Amino acid sequence: MSNMVNLSINGIAVSVKEGLTILEAAEKLHIKIPTLCYHKDLCIAGNCRVCVVEQTGNNKLVASCATPVSEGMEINTNSLKVRNCRKHIIELLLTEHREECTKCYRNGHCELQELSAEFQITNQDFIDLVPDKNYTVDRISPAIEKDDSKCIRCQRCVRTCAEIQSVGAIAVSHKGSEMKISTFFDRSLDEVVCTNCGQCIVHCPTGALTEKSYVEKVWDAIADPDVHVVVQTAPAVRIGLGEELGLGSGTRVTGKMVAALKRLGFDSVLDTDFTADLTIMEEGTELLTRLKRALVDGDTEVALPMATSCSPGWVKYIEHKYPEYLPNLSTCKSPQQMFGALAKTYYAKNIDVEPQNIVSVSIMPCTAKKFEANRPEMKDSGYKDVDYVLTTRELAVMIKQAGIEFEKLNDEHFDSIMGVSTGAGVIFGVTGGVMEAALRTAYEIVTGREVPFDNLEITPVRGLAGVKEASIQITGTKKEWNFLEGVELKCAITNGLQNAHKLMEAIKNGERTYHFIEIMACPGGCLGGGGQPFPVDNEVRLKRMQAIYEEDRNLPIRKSHENPEIVQVYQDFLEEPLSHKSHKLLHTSYVKREQY
Amino acid sequence: MTTTKKQLHRIDLIFKNDEDCKEILRKALSKPNQEIINEMVNSGLKGRGGAGFPTGLKWKLTAESKEKDKYVICNADEGEPGTFKDREILSRVPHKVLSGMAVCAKITGARKGFIYLRGEYKFLVPELKKEIRKFHDILDDLGLDFRVEIFLGSGAYICGEESALFESMEGKRGEPRNKPPFPTECGYLNKPTVINNVETLAHSYTILKFGAQKFRDLGVKDSRGSKVFSVSGDTPIPGIYELELGMTVQDFVDDFGDGDTKAVQVGGASGFLVPRKRFAKTTIGYQGKLTGISLPTGGSMMIFNSSRSMYNVLNNYLDFFEEESCGQCTPCRVGCQQLLKGIRAVKRGEKPTSYLDKLMKLTETMKLTAKCGLGQSVANSFSSIVENFREEMIY
Known part of the structure; x- marks a missing residue:
């Protein structure tokens, strides 16, 4: 057991583990100290100074987030001195901040706004510094907007981008009054190494970083009688949306979400999980094909390990940082883009609507999906495959605007076709899920038997660990797959690009070899995506993770290849995995990008 | 009380050239570590960069650390407005500074040292490199495994703050770190580090040469030894002077003023302004139980005569701080902007004179909550100028 330290906070004695900060010790006493630059996911900055407290014997106040407890320490978190200083600090931040709360995208979700309400900053009369600031607003990227006039320079985004991703x-660039958060030579986020993952947005306390909103465009489409608006919903949305609408973290709201989407006026409410299952068919076959080329044909050129390509943040990351590994990336489009391509071909034909009259909308836990939908390659249907991408948060906004009492809705079912999904499709929303879904299908295709795990739950690939490794021994193969007999299929799974970086370095240095790697750009996978509700930390991520696995367990079909609509789409339209048609519609290519 | 003008005693220890550097060093290096530490502690030497931390204690704490890698860094990022003594020391007696570093390395176990040289002092590099090469030969002769390198700063004032200096050396943006931990435990590359001002290291040579007592004999009470002052402003004899600590500002002005001195800024822009009425009551030295009203200084003494506008002086300082704040912490980054814009607004009549009181309260917050010494000390010049020359702020 580590050493305990005795101290008192506001006169209350407490004994805590050595190494904790004053802030953490106060939390144990249920004393809340306000913070802004502090975030549980990130290293300590200690720069906003809002969390200062008084320590007996110290003539300065100390930052409680950055100061470790020490024996005999006496702390006051609410003295007159502390309160006056905090108030000053909030007032100072407000003078650099363009105060247009009612017009702000983060209105109601802003930590600075909350603090100024708490401290009743009503008669702040310091000089407004904004008019002399020449703040820039970057609205060029299709995914992320950056408004420097809302920035409080807490550097949470900077730490997120560096540490997590x-x-x-x-x-940070410049100093003194000109200090700001900037990009390479002040270029737009669209022109730099940004992966559009949106983790900076979920870690930003104010409206300085936000997603580019397409809510109005979607309302316009819904109101247009001449178009058919189809919506797809990603796996992680159904376990995140509730948080934005007053329900606790990790509440499963699939049925209510479908009901709400129908009430919003979408013509057809379908499921990205369907194309997640389709991805498994295509990507699984691609993997087996690559393995056959390597093991049977002795093709030394074949790129292994094969890497998943569902996470557009990861795809852009590898394009920037490891372009030499682009051949390793599965050529499969992400489920969102497979859906888009089918919506304007297979689906359009099925419901007998001209594809130009279809508007395809997706609801994603992700901001990088907005960028992905806008990639020039994503027009294989002959049209823009996905017209508008909304985040989980934007969908919540629409539900609120429509006056829907979400909690009271009765569950409804997805429409068809492209609305049937399996447990394998749902777990795409959690780190390790694509791997698990792929193994459930591939193992069975190769051996004719289910994966050798209780209740199909492949536990080694689960959990929030940064880099997970798993291997599965293939025995008793069917005749046509006997080249895989005895092969130990080696896999690795990472979440958060920092871990992707670690994994790629290990592969590059030859320290590790794998056949298949799953990489998700965001911590926890899509459930922790940049389009999910605030606030987020590992406690929230774990709850969402449990919800996804519950969802999987509760679905009647849990293997992609058993999805009847998947069987049907191959019969009626695509023929077989990796067919000429699926190559045209469901697969793509990548581009090398600059390092800055 | 005597009425005759007293001439301040000029000391000649720092710049006195010394031919027997190698012998002094050989003697010092042969002494047990504990003896050197005792000598340093007993001398009463405090940091000459301005903050005044006891040097012996700094060395002792670092020596006690069990870490294998340690560093000795000479802080030559002399950026405080009105200070130019480190430049002189480094160009005239660099071997003394290097010897101080070597002895410090010996007792702490550091094998690597750096001189963090202010970017604007780049012109010193060729000579300094020559001196370092000569010095390395001496160390080889004496058998001390220690090497010194120059690290050139890039011109940011904040990098003189020790933890920002480490960040800068590590290739990062020069921003002060949270403290604790302190450098003696976690400094450059998160290893125990002694970081001393140029002059401090030069004094340590004097102490090693003559012993602690000779150093203690100079100065007063809590402020022992001599100090190199950078004298500038309205004085007929600007320049560098080594004087005893403990003099009153009055004594100083009698010696260096032009007969019309209105105020003296002690310790540069981050120090205090002493108005004429306080000259006699204020001494120059470190604050301590025994010394009473005493002002520490890195050595900058700026003299202002009655032709100077104190509003302009303060405006100038704040302009400097507004630009030189690293910008990371709220009280310093925004506080400096508010103070600068605030006094301008009062001067222009856009804010009532009572706004000055609000700004005074703001400086109190900055002093209490800023992350490092920069933001904390802006209050010094602001409050001492506004309190004493309020009318000049308004009219």
């Missing part, structure tokens, strides 16, 4: 698209 190992990207470094944004950093």
Whole structure:
């Protein structure tokens, strides 16, 4: 057991583990100290100074987030001195901040707004610094907007981009009054190494970083009588949306979400999980084909390990940082884009609507999906495959605007076709899920038997660990797959690009070899995506993770290849995995991008 | 009380050239570590960069650390407005500074040292490199495994703050770190580090040469030894002077003023302004139980005569801080902007004179909550100028 330290906070004695900060010790006493630059996911900055407290014997106040407890320490978190200083600090931040709360995208979700309400900053009369600031607003990227006039320079985004994502698209530049969060030579986020993952948005306390909203465009489409608006919903949306609408973290709201989407006026409410199952068919076959080329044909050129390509943040990351590994990326489009391509071909034909009259909308836990939908390659249906991408948060906004009492809705079912999904499709929303779904199908195709795990739950690939490794021994193969007999299929799974970086370095240095790797750009996978509700930390991610696995367990079909609509789409339209048609519609290519 | 003008005693220890550097070093290096530490502690030497931390204690704490890698860094990022003594020391007696570093390395176990040289002092590099090469030969002769490198700063004032200096050396943006931990435990590359001002290291040579007592004999009470002052402003004899600590500002002005001195800024822009009425009561030295009203200084003494507008002086300082704040912490980044814009608004009549009181309260918050010494000390010049020259702020 580690050493305990005795201290008192506001006169209350407490004994806590050595190494904890004053802030953490106060939390144990249920004393809340306000913070802004502090975030549980990130290293300590100690720069906003809002969390200052008084320590007996110290003539300065100390930042409680950055100061470790020490024996005999006496802390006051609410003295007159502390309160006056905090108030000053909030007032100072407001003078640099363009105060247009009612017009702000983060209105109601802003930590600075909350603090100024708490401290009743009503008669702030310091000089407004904004008019002399020449703030820039970057609205060029299709995914992320950056408004420097809302920035409080807490550097949470900078730490997120560097520590969690190992990207470094944004950093601090200049000093003094000109200090700001900037990109490489002040370029737009669209022109730098940014992966559009949106983790900066979920870690930003104010409206400085936000998603580009397409809510109005979608309302316009819904109101247009001449178009048929089809919506797809990603796996992680159904376990995140409730948080934005007053329900607790990890509440499963699939049925209510479908009901709400129908009430919003979408013509057809379908499921990205369907194309997640389709991805398994295509990607699984692609993997087996690559393995056959390597093991049977002795083709040394074949790129292994094969890497998943569902996470557009990861795809852009590898394009920037490891372009030499682009051949390793599965050529499969992400489920969103497979859906889009089918919506304007297979689906359009099925319901007998001209594809130009279809507007395809997706609801995603992700901001990078907005970028992905806008990639020039994503027009294989002859039209833009996905017209508008909304985040989980934007969908919540629409539900609120429509006056829908979400909690009271009765569950409804997805429409068909492209609305049937399996447990395998649902777990795409959690780190390890694509791997698990792929193994459930591939193992069975090769051996004719189910994966050798209780209740199909492949536990080694589950959990929030940064890099997970799993291997599965293939025995008793069917005749046509006997080249895989005895092969130990080696896999790795990572979440968060920092971990992707670690994995790629290990592969590059030859320290590790794998056949198949799953990489998700965001911590926890899509459930922790940049389009999910605030606030987020590992406690929230775990709850969402449990919800996804519950969803999987409760679905009647849990293997992609058993999805009847998947069987049907191959019969009626695509013929077989990796067919000429599926190559045209469901597969894509990638581009090398710059390092900055 | 005597009425005759007293001439301040000029000390000649720092710049006195010394031919027997190698012998002094050989003697010092042969002493047991504990003896050197005792000598340093007993001398009463405090940091000459301005903050005044006891040097012996700094060395002792670092020596006690069990870490294998340690560093000795000479802080030559002399950026405080009105200070130019480190430049002189480094160009005239660099071997003394290097010797101080070597002895410190010996007792702490550091094998690597750096001189963090202010970017604007780039012109010193060729000579300094030559001196370092000569010095390395001496160390080889004496058998001390220690090497010194120059690290050139890039011109940011904040990088003189020790933890920002480490960040800068590590290739990062020069931003002060949270403290604790302190450098003696976690400094450059998160290893125990002694970081001393140029002059401090030069004094340590004097102490090693003559012993602690000779150093203690100079100065007063809590402020021992001599100090190199950078004298500038309205004085007929600007320049560098080594004087004893403990003099009153009055004594100083009698010696260096032009007969019309209105105020003296002690310690540069981050120090205090002493108005004429306080000259006699204020001494120059470190604050301590025994010394009473005493002002520490990195050595900058700026003299202002009655032709100077104190509003302009303060405006100038705040302009400097507004630009030189690293910008990371709220009280310093925004506080400096508010103070600068605030006094301008009062001067222009856009804000009532009572706004000055609000700004005074703001400086109190900055002093209490800023992350590092920069933001904390802006209050010093602001409050001492506004309190004493309020009318000049308004009219």
